[in-house]
Amino acid sequence: xxxxxxxxxxxxxxxxxxxxxxxxxxxxxxxxxxxxxxxxxxxxxxxxxxxxxxxxxxxxxxxxxxxxxxxxxxxxxxxxxxxxxxxxxxxxxxxxxxxxxxxxxxxxxxxxxxxxxxxxxxxxxxxxxxxxxxxxxxxxxxxxxxxxxxxxxxxxxxxxxxxxxxxxxxxxxxxxxxxxxxxxxxxxxxxxxxxxxxxxxxxxxxxxxxxxxxxxxxxxxxxxxxxxxxxxxxxxxxxxxxxxxxxxxxxxxxxxxxxxxxxxxxxxxxxxxxxxxxxxxxxxxxxxxxxxxxxxxxxxxxxxxxxxxxxxxxxxxxxxxxxxxxxxxxxxxxxxxxxxxxxxxxxxxxxxxxxxxxxxxxxxxxxxxxxxxxxxxxxxxxxxxxxxxxxxxxxxxxxxxxxxxxxxxxxxxxxxxxxxxxxxxxxxxxxxxxxxxxxxxxxxxxxxxxxxxxxxxxxxxxxxxxxxxxxxxxxxxxxxxxxxxxxxxxxxxxxxxxxxxxxx
Amino acid sequence: xxxxxxxxxxxxxxxxxxxxxxxxxxxxxxxxxxxxxxxxxxxxxxxxxxxxxxxxxxxxxxxxxxxxxxxxxxxxxxxxxxxxxxxxxxxxxxxxxxxxxxxxxxxxxxxxxxxxxxxxxxxxxxxxxxxxxxxxxxxxxxxxxxxxxx
Numbered sequence: 001x002x003x004x005x006x007x008x009x010x011x012x013x014x015x016x017x018x019x020x021x022x023x024x025x026x027x028x029x030x031x032x033x034x035x036x037x038x039x040x041x042x043x044x045x046x047x048x049x050x051x052x053x054x055x056x057x058x059x060x061x062x063x064x065x066x067x068x069x070x071x072x073x074x075x076x077x078x079x080x081x082x083x084x085x086x087x088x089x090x091x092x093x094x095x096x097x098x099x100x101x102x103x104x105x106x107x108x109x110x111x112x113x114x115x116x117x118x119x120x121x122x123x124x125x126x127x128x129x130x131x132x133x134x135x136x137x138x139x140x141x142x143x144x145x146x147x148x149x150x151x152x153x154x155x156x157x158x159x160x161x162x163x164x165x166x167x168x169x170x171x172x173x174x175x176x177x178x179x180x181x182x183x184x185x186x187x188x189x190x191x192x193x194x195x196x197x198x199x200x201x202x203x204x205x206x207x208x209x210x211x212x213x214x215x216x217x218x219x220x221x222x223x224x225x226x227x228x229x230x231x232x233x234x235x236x237x238x239x240x241x242x243x244x245x246x247x248x249x250x251x252x253x254x255x256x257x258x259x260x261x262x263x264x265x266x267x268x269x270x271x272x273x274x275x276x277x278x279x280x281x282x283x284x285x286x287x288x289x290x291x292x293x294x295x296x297x298x299x300x301x302x303x304x305x306x307x308x309x310x311x312x313x314x315x316x317x318x319x320x321x322x323x324x325x326x327x328x329x330x331x332x333x334x335x336x337x338x339x340x341x342x343x344x345x346x347x348x349x350x351x352x353x354x355x356x357x358x359x360x361x362x363x364x365x366x367x368x369x370x371x372x373x374x375x376x377x378x379x380x381x382x383x384x385x386x387x388x389x390x391x392x393x394x395x396x397x398x399x400x401x402x403x404x405x406x407x408x409x410x411x412x413x414x415x416x417x418x419x420x421x422x423x424x425x426x427x428x429x430x431x432x433x434x435x436x437x438x439x440x441x442x443x444x445x446x447x448x449x450x451x452x453x454x455x456x457x458x459x460x461x462x463x464x465x466x467x468x469x470x471x472x473x474x475x476x477x478x479x480x481x482x483x484x485x486x487x488x489x490x491x492x493x494x495x496x497x498x499x500x501x502x503x504x
Numbered sequence: 505x506x507x508x509x510x511x512x513x514x515x516x517x518x519x520x521x522x523x524x525x526x527x528x529x530x531x532x533x534x535x536x537x538x539x540x541x542x543x544x545x546x547x548x549x550x551x552x553x554x555x556x557x558x559x560x561x562x563x564x565x566x567x568x569x570x571x572x573x574x575x576x577x578x579x580x581x582x583x584x585x586x587x588x589x590x591x592x593x594x595x596x597x598x599x600x601x602x603x604x605x606x607x608x609x610x611x612x613x614x615x616x617x618x619x620x621x622x623x624x625x626x627x628x629x630x631x632x633x634x635x636x637x638x639x640x641x642x643x644x645x646x647x648x649x650x651x652x653x654x
Contacts, residue, residue, distance in 0.1 A: 051647075054647070054648065166562050166565050166566055166569070167520070167566075169562060170524050170559060170562045170563065170566070173555050173556075173558055173559045173562070174524070174527060174559060176555050177527070177531045177552060177555055177556060177559065180531075180535075180551070180552045180555075184538075184548040186546075186548065187539075187542065187547065187548045189538055189539075189548040191534070191535075191538060191548055191552065192531070192534050192552075215590060215591070215594065216587075218586075218590060219586045219587035219590050219620075222586035222590075222620050222621055223583050223586050386621060387618050387621040387622075387628070388628065388632065390617070390620075390621070391593075391613065391614055391617040391618055391632055391636075392632070392636070394590065394593065394594065394613060394617050395610070395613060395614075395636045395639075397594075398594065398597050398598075398609075398613065399640065399643060399649070399651070402598075402601070402651070403649045403650070403651070406650050408598040408599070408601050408602040409598075411594060411595075411597060411598035411601075412594075412595060412598050414594065415590075415591045415594035415595050415598070416591075418587070418590060418591055418594065419587060419591050422587045423523075423582070426516075426580060426581065426582050427516060427519060427520040427523060427580065428516060428520065429520060445551045448546075448551055449546045449550075449551065452545075452546050453545060453546065457541075457545070457546070486569075490572070490574075
């Protein structure tokens with residue numbers, strides 16, 4: 001009953017005219033930018049982050065969340081219609097695009113929209129019931145436990161989201177080191193600044209994010225030069241009843257699976273949609289059709305995608321530790337707005353938390369009833385040739401980074417990170433864990449040093465505390481498992497490199 | 505067993521290890537210049553030193569894996585053209601905005617960035633430049649961004 005009361009309270013806040021408008025703007029802007037090739041949720045959020053600076057807190061956060069799921073929806077649309085793969089919509093390129101090839105684009109888009117709605121609704125129930133009690137658990141965490149939890153998150157992200165533990169973990173740690181640039185809060189010493197006044201407060205988050213994901217992504221796209229034919233097909237959005245009946249079970253399954261995957265450290269939409277797809281392939285009534293354009297192959301992953309995107313807010317808002325790079329960016333946005341996510345957030349800012357929860361459902365409605373019918377107009381963005389599109393994106397990157405401090409040096413730093421990010425991509429190092437490490441780095445150091453302060457410099461505190469000891473034990477287990485796997489694989493005869501599967 | 509390969513400077517996996525090791529050493533050396541312990545407490549140098557040591561280990565692991573790998577090395581493919589043009593257009597925008605005004609910077613961006621893709625068209629660049637300038641004015645007047653346009 002308390003939940004219903006809280007939800008009603010949330011809707012009261014989310015349904016004000018201003019907040020409704022911010023939610024709608026976020027969803028639509030996110031969808032449009034998310035459609036563009038090479039701009040995933042990370043780039044989209046950092047590109048649109050400056051837009052929220054002048055907006056009041058509740059509105060800004062509602063809008064950012066809207067941008068996030070709008071971007072994910074936009075990615076699904078571009079995957080279905082044009083087979084543009086983004087990190088979080090790779091699965092959609094299989095059955096979604098297969099449906100387009102069969103001239104059933106409308107059906108695929110409708111399925112994705114409705115399933116996202118169902119998945120989002122399932123996740124909302126999970127979010128409203130689970131987040132507040134989890135916040136109470138988080139109060140048991142001491143500084144050593146927090147430090148261990150962040151390390152655990154790094155290892156999980158590296159295992160799940162990147163192709164190798166070594167590469168992912170290296171990028172996380174590199175991010176942590178980049179986060180060290182600036183003035184040390186405890187001692188006041190300026191570290192790694194080379195006397196540059198601008199970075200005395202640290203390197204700007206937007207510069208890192210836009211450089212690594214916006215600028216570097218553009219250069220990578222320019223290298224590829226594969227010309228995609230724009231989508232010209234017809235979109236008939238009204239499905240037949242038998243089709244509609246096929247959506248429901250898959251979407252519900254996807255919603256549950258996605259909600260669960262969204263809760264895990266290192267989890268989130270990417271892993272959720274793969275899991276949902278795999279499960280549908282095993283248990284669905286039409287499992288033989290999956291892969292060749294089955295409704296289930298769209299419904300399950302779309303629902304899981306959306307559900308995981310919602311539930312991944314839970315670790316952020318109740319424990320205060322983002323589980324993946326997108327949530328880390330969200331956390332940074334919260335902090336810019338003066339809100340510290342963590343166990344106290346729900347108690348201190350109930351209107352923010354419940355307003356956000358309610359606005360997520362409203363955002364779902366927007367995506368379903370506003371975006372879906374309008375999707376053919378949004379698609380016209382993709383009719384713009386890339387040589388108009390990419391200078392425009394660069395222009396927005398420039399304006400966005402400039403207006404943070406009204407300083408052109410930020411633009412130069414963005415350009416620098418564009419170059420670095422491009423080299424990393426070419427070295428097959430994924431910049432996403434770098435961003436996670438960059439944002440969590442200062443927090444990790446603070447908790448690490450606080451733990452040592454409390455233990456009077458005794459490093460054993462990290463092992464002797466039960467929670468932190470368990471987490472570090474798990475990390476050791478994961479790493480030894482990886483090492484054993486590596487040497488086992490070496491003993492087997494080498495595989496033919498031609499048939500080696502590209503990881504995710 | 506296939507013949508052991510010798511890592512070369514064009515081997516992507518080997519280079520990755522070298523880059524990571526280099527970064528780790530740079531940060532580690534920097535960190536060791538700050539106090540590690542201060543007044544019986546952790547100093548500003550301790551944490552970056554630990555992190556860069558772990559990164560160093562990971563970098564060495566990467567190099568070792570490149571040596572141990574039995575598959576043919578993957579060549580590092582970098583086309584400097586696109587990224588160079590993109591970075592130059594951003595830097596030009598920044599410098600011109602600082603030294604002259606932002607409209608010049610916008611024109612520089614609109615005329616230089618499209619060089620990275622073909623076909624290049626002066627007309628389109630002109631249209632882009634005018635369009636961006638118009639958008640910048642809208643941002644300044646309606647959203648209140650402080651852009652030094654002229």
